[in-house]
Amino acid sequence: MADILVAGAGPAGSLAALLLARQGARVVLADPGRPVAPRCESLAPAARALMAGLGLEPVLAAARLGQPAAMALSWRAVPEHRRFGAEAPWLLSRPLLHAGLRAAALAAGAVALETRITRLETGRARTADGGMLEPAVILDARGRAAGGLRPLAPARAALPFAGSAPEGAASMGIAALEDGWIWWAEARGQRQGIRVAAPATLSGMDGTARQDWLQAAHAPGLPDLSACSAGRPVPAGLAAAPETQPAPGVIRLGDAALARDPVAAQGLLHALRSASQAAAAAATLLWHPGEAGAAEAFLRLRHQADCEAAIAATAAAQAGQARHATPFWRGTAPAPEAPAAPPRDAALRLAARPARVPLLAEGHIRWTRGLELDATGQPLARVGPYPAAALLAALAAPGTAPELAARLARLGPATAAGPVIAELLRIGALVPGAVTPA
Secondary structure, eight states, X not given: OOSEEEEOOSHHHHHHHHHHHHTTOOEEEEOOOOOOOOOEEEXXXXXXXXXHHTTOHHHHHHHEEEOOSEEEEEOSSSOEEEEOGGGOOEEEEHHHHHHHHHHHHHHTTOEEEOSOEEEEETTEEEETTSOEEOOSEEEEOOGGGXXXXXXXXXXXXXXXXXXXXXXXXXXXXXXXXTTEEEEEEEETTEEEEEEEEOHHHHTTOOHHHHHHHHHTOOOTTOOOOTTEEXXXXXXXXXEEOSOSOSBTTEEEOGGGTEEOOGGGOOHHHHHHHHHHHHHHHHXXXXXXXXXXXXXXXXXXXXXXXXXXXXXXXXXXXXXXXXXXXXXXXXTSOOOOOOOOOOOTTOOEEEOEEEEEEEEEETTEEEEEEEEEETTTOOEESEXXXXXXXXXXXXXXXXXXXXHHHHHHHTTSOHHHHHHHHHHHHHHTSEEEOOOOOO
8 A cells, every 4th residue: 555646747746756755655656658748848047956955966967958048038129138147047858857757756666657547535546447546645746637727817828849950059039929929949959849829829720720820920039930840739827726735635736736827937946846845745644643734734825825926927927028019918917016125224123923833844844933924924934044033033123124134144144144134025024114223
């Protein structure tokens, strides 16, 4: 009998299976084993750091196609060629990434089961051939195919394409079109990408019509797509499950919990973070049942924060588009305005109170002493390198932002103090209005 069933062997499911197998859990990784479409993924530096911290550099190295030095950007009034510098993303082969993570999970002790999971409920999972599995905990990593996602923004559809390209350095670009947008990348003589539009635009198109529509795309800097072949359209809009735990002992992760709109990027980073959090929650339910409430609270709060961040990122990316004022773009939500930074000499006070909050540490989740924001109720176990107890000790007395940063610097890394104060201002944990003591 398995301790953990992971349904779906994409990046999120495979990484969660790997982390749990490393901890000694008996993990079954169920996936039908269909070929992964030959697509290119863009991996942000933060995701590379996460993978490196898990010892998965060989997986990334095997899937790496190249590292573009710049991006062609036809998004605003004037086309740009934006250089990345040290923060350049990596271009990865999606099939090789999936295969590498799955192989790592199996090498760690997970057992493969080549079948599709059709139904999940507490302690039970039905397979496509009518079989029944009875694990202690179930992780649903079936992506959008899991169903039950609710749109958080206007619906979108993506038409993937792939073809040959001239040999040369890796490159990538994005361009706004009248009826949507298009992203492409080139590496190792291959050009791949997606063209995104409203689902109604692609509705009813056969293969020939999709090919013609792809090649009709025109924008400054867009390469010749005549050698590219269009695939089948797939859903691409921002959507989320109402909750990450649809039943006790069942946890959604990756795109099964929150499917980001590719216009906001960071989809792969979200999948990897979601896998780490779901694995910790599963370990808590399995080996620390007394902290099940902490795991449930942690997942609920993280899901809410992830959805809010994805909505803001999607709105900001769309609001930055200034080339077209067509129905597609007029239907997008405005980007939320960032709060104005207070003057350097403005007095600030801590707008949070002590509370019991969930904390992910050492592979599982537990209750700990923390802070709860006065305005929103958001819990804080730590911010950056500072645990909540250190924040409370350093920030209990009012002060200006530089003064508060100086206090924090005495308790931890000096370079982290300023960014932590900025983050506390952003989330409303520090607010103006206090009188600085003489």
